[in-house]
Amino acid sequence: LCAAIAPAIGGMLADAWGLQAVFQFLAGTIIAGNVFLLLIPARSAAHAA
Known part of the structure; x- marks a missing residue:
């Protein structure tokens, strides 16, 4: 949708x-x-599984 309205x-x-x-x-x-993106907290190994 954004690619259609960006121009x-x-x-x-x-x-x-x-x-x-x-x-x-x-x-x-x-x-x-x-x-x-830098402000999003990283997922720990315990939460990734």
Whole structure:
């Protein structure tokens, strides 16, 4: 679903604030996703079994 609406959102961002805003938004999204993944606690060996 996100792959279907991402071009439209990117186009709206580019029209409103320029093409550089699309890449800044993408970079922010990637950084936020990585931070979120780092905050997820690791599963211990006892819970994995």
